[in-house]
Amino acid sequence: xxxxxxVQLDNPQAMHAGKSLRHGSMTFNVVNTVLLVIFTLxxxxxxxxxxxxxxxSTQSLSEGGFVFWPKALSLDNYRSVLQDNQLWRALLxxxxxxxxxxxxxxxxxxxxxxxxxxxxxxxxKLYSAMGIITMFFSGGMIPTYLLIKSxxxxxxxxxxxxxxxxxxxxxIILMNFFxxxxxxxxxxxxxxxxxxxxxxxxxxxPLSKPALATIALFHxxxxxxDFMTTKLYITNENLYPLQMRLYDIIVRSQAASDMGNVGxxxxxxTSRGVRLATIMITIAPILVxxxxxxxxxxxxxxxxxxxx
Amino acid sequence: xxxxxxxxxxxxxxxxxxxxxxxQWWSQFIYQWQLQAMIAPGIVFMIIFNFIPIYxxxxxxxxxxxxxxxxxxxxxxxxxxxxxxxxxxxxDSVWNTLGISAIxxxxxxxxxxxxxxxxxxxxxxxxxxxxxxxxxxxxxxSWIILGGMLINWLSTNGLLNEILNFVGxxxxxxxxxxxxxxxxxxALSDVWKEAGWGTILYLAVMAGIDPSLYEAAEMDGAxxxxxxWHITIPELGTMITLNMVLSISALFxxxxxxxxILMNTQNQPKSEVINSYxxxxxxxxxxxxxxxxxxxxxxxxxxxxLVITNVVSKKINDNQSVL
Numbered sequence: 001x002x003x004x005x006x007v008q009l010d011n012p013q014a015m016h017a018g019k020s021l022r023h024g025s026m027t028f029n030v031v032n033t034v035l036l037v038i039f040t041l042x043x044x045x046x047x048x049x050x051x052x053x054x055x056x057s058t059q060s061l062s063e064g065g066f067v068f069w070p071k072a073l074s075l076d077n078y079r080s081v082l083q084d085n086q087l088w089r090a091l092l093x094x095x096x097x098x099x100x101x102x103x104x105x106x107x108x109x110x111x112x113x114x115x116x117x118x119x120x121x122x123x124x125k126l127y128s129a130m131g132i133i134t135m136f137f138s139g140g141m142i143p144t145y146l147l148i149k150s151x152x153x154x155x156x157x158x159x160x161x162x163x164x165x166x167x168x169x170x171x172i173i174l175m176n177f178f179x180x181x182x183x184x185x186x187x188x189x190x191x192x193x194x195x196x197x198x199x200x201x202x203x204x205x206p207l208s209k210p211a212l213a214t215i216a217l218f219h220x221x222x223x224x225x226d227f228m229t230t231k232l233y234i235t236n237e238n239l240y241p242l243q244m245r246l247y248d249i250i251v252r253s254q255a256a257s258d259m260g261n262v263g264x265x266x267x268x269x270t271s272r273g274v275r276l277a278t279i280m281i282t283i284a285p286i287l288v289x290x291x292x293x294x295x296x297x298x299x300x301x302x303x304x305x306x307x308x
Numbered sequence: 309x310x311x312x313x314x315x316x317x318x319x320x321x322x323x324x325x326x327x328x329x330x331x332q333w334w335s336q337f338i339y340q341w342q343l344q345a346m347i348a349p350g351i352v353f354m355i356i357f358n359f360i361p362i363y364x365x366x367x368x369x370x371x372x373x374x375x376x377x378x379x380x381x382x383x384x385x386x387x388x389x390x391x392x393x394x395x396x397x398x399x400d401s402v403w404n405t406l407g408i409s410a411i412x413x414x415x416x417x418x419x420x421x422x423x424x425x426x427x428x429x430x431x432x433x434x435x436x437x438x439x440x441x442x443x444x445x446x447x448x449x450s451w452i453i454l455g456g457m458l459i460n461w462l463s464t465n466g467l468l469n470e471i472l473n474f475v476g477x478x479x480x481x482x483x484x485x486x487x488x489x490x491x492x493x494x495a496l497s498d499v500w501k502e503a504g505w506g507t508i509l510y511l512a513v514m515a516g517i518d519p520s521l522y523e524a525a526e527m528d529g530a531x532x533x534x535x536x537w538h539i540t541i542p543e544l545g546t547m548i549t550l551n552m553v554l555s556i557s558a559l560f561x562x563x564x565x566x567x568x569i570l571m572n573t574q575n576q577p578k579s580e581v582i583n584s585y586x587x588x589x590x591x592x593x594x595x596x597x598x599x600x601x602x603x604x605x606x607x608x609x610x611x612x613x614l615v616i617t618n619v620v621s622k623k624i625n626d627n628q629s630v631l
Contacts, residue, residue: 028429036439115347142600145591232591254572
C-alpha cells in the first residue's frame with residue numbers, strides 16, 4: 001500500500017499510469033517488431049538472392065538487374081555442375097568424412113569423458129589439467145603441420161578423421177551429462193557383475209542420447225564445413241571434399257576476373273553460374289536439415305555454456 | 309641437527325606414510341584398470357596431437373630446413389624474432405589484423421546484446437521463433453560458402469549494386485577489388501554471419517531472470533526501456549564481461565578461412581592477416597622456423613591480453629573471475 005501512495009505522490013498522473021504504460025509498450029512493440037523484421041530481411045534477402053541466382057539463366061546472370069526473381073529461370077547451372085565427375089567424387093568424400101568423423105569423434109570423446117566423470121578416478125586432476133591446457137595452448141600451424149607430416153597423414157583420407165577425434169570442450173559437455181546419471185543405476189549393474197565397459201555401453205550411452213546427439217550435430221557441421229584440413233594437408237585432388245572444390249572454383253574465377261580481360265566476361269558469367277550451383281549443392285544438406293535440428297543446437301549450446 | 313632430520317623417528321614415520329600412500333594410490337589405480345584403460349587413448353591423443361606440437365615451438369629459436377629434424381636443427385636464439393621486428397610485411401599483417409578485429413569487436417560485441425534484448429521482448433512466440441531461426445542460419449555457412457556468396461553480392465552486377473541502383477545511387481563497382489573497402493567487408497560479413505548466433509547465450513541467461521523483478525518495476529511505473537536498462541542489462545552483466553574478455557583476447561586471432569577466400573591480388577595489401585602471413589611464409593615458401601616464430605609471438609601476446617582483461621574484469625565484477 002505504501003508503495004502505491006509513493007507513486008501517486010511522485011507522479012500526479014499515476015491514476016492513468018496503467019493506460020499510458022500500455023500505450024508506451026505498444027509503441028515499443030511496434031518499433032521492436034519493425035526493427036527485427038528489417039534485421040531478419042538483411043539476413044534473408046541476400047541468401048534468397050543467391051538461391052534464386054543459382055536458377056537464373058546465363059543471360060539473366062550477365063544482364064543482372066534482379067534481386068528477388070531473374071528474368072529467366074533455368075537449370076543449366078546445375079546441369080553443367082552435376083555432369084562434373086569431380087563434383088560427385090567431392091560429394092562422396094564430404095559425406096564419408098562427415099559420417100565417419102561424427103561417429104568416431106563422438107565415441108572417442110564419450111569414452112574419455114566417462115571415467116573422467118568419476119570423482120574417485122585416480123589421476124583425474126592431471127588428466128583434466130592436460131585437457132584444459134589443450135583448450136588454451138597449441139603449437140600453431142607449422143609445428144602441427146610437421147607432426148601431421150611425420151605421422152604420414154599428409155594426403156591421406158585419415159587426416160580428416162584422426163586429428164579431429166578429440167575435443168576437450170566436447171568432453172566437458174559429455175562429462176557433465178554423465179554425472180547426472182544416477183549412481184544407483186551403475187551400482188546395480190556392478191552388482192550384476194557388469195564390467196565398466198559394459199556399464200558405459202549398456203547404461204550410460206543409452207541414457208545420454210541428448211548429449212551425444214548434441215556433440216554429433218556440432219561435429220557434423222564442423223566436418224561438413226571444414227576446409228582448412230584439406231588446404232593444409234591434402235594435395236591429391238581425389239581427396240578434395242565439396243568445400244575445397246568450391247574454393248578451387250572460386251579462386252580460379254577470381255584469377256580470371258583479376259586479369260580484367262574483356263573476353264573473359266562471358267567465361268566469367270558462365271563460371272558464376274557454376275559457382276552459384278556449387279554453393280547451393282554444398283549448402284543444401286544444411287538448409288534441408290537445419291529446421292529439424294536447430295532446436296538441438298540451441299539446447300546444446302546452452303548445455304555447454306551453463307557448465308562450461 | 310637439521311642435516312640428520314631425515315633420520316629422526318618422526319621423519320621415518322612420515323616417510324613410511326608417504327610410501328604407504330603411494331602404494332595405496334597405485335593399488336587403487338590398478339583396481340580401476342578398466343576406467344584407466346578407457347581414458348588412456350585420450351591421453352595418448354593429447355600427448356601426440358597437442359603436446360608434441362607445443363614442443364615443436366622450439367622451432368622458433370632454431371633454423372629449420374626441410375632436411376633437418378626438429379631436434380637436429382641448429383639453435384639461432386632470438387634471431388628469428390629480431391628479423392620479424394624489421395619485417396614490413398609482418399607489420400602490415402598485424403595492422404590489418406588489428407584493424408579488422410577492432411571493427412569486428414566493436415560491432416560484433418554490442419549487436420548480439422541489443423538483438424537478444426529485442427528478441428526477448430517479442431510478445432508473440434511464433435514471430436520470436438521465426439526471427440531466431442532465420443538469424444541463426446548464417447552461422448552454419450562455412451567461410452568458403454559465405455565467401456562465394458560475398459563475391460556474388462559484391463560483384464559488378466551483384467546484389468549490392470542492384471540495391472544501390474534501385475535506391476537511385478548509380479553504382480557499378482566490384483567492391484572486393486577495392487582494397488580500401490576490405491576491412492569493412494571482412495568485419496561486416498563476420499558480424500552478419502555471427503550476430504544472430506551470438507544472442508543464444510544472452511537469451512539463455514534472460515530466460516532465467518525472475519519475472520517478479522519486471523512486475524515490481526512495472527508497479528513502480530518504469531517504462532519498458534527503463535526496465536530493460538535497469539533489470540535486463542545488469543542481469544546480463546557476467547555474460548557480457550565473459551564475452552568481452554574472450555573477444556579482446558581474440559584481437560590478434562585472425563580468421564584464416566575468411567582471408568583465404570576473400571583475398572585477391574588487388575586487396576592483398578589490406579587483407580593479409582597474421583595467420584595468412586604465417587601460412588604463406590611457412591607452408592608455401594617453406595620458411596618453417598620464421599613462420600613458427602611469428603605464430604609464437606602472436607600467441608604469447610594473445611595469452612597476455614587474455615590474462616590482463618581477466619584481471620581487469622575481475623576488478624569490475626566484484627572479484628569474480630570469469631575464466
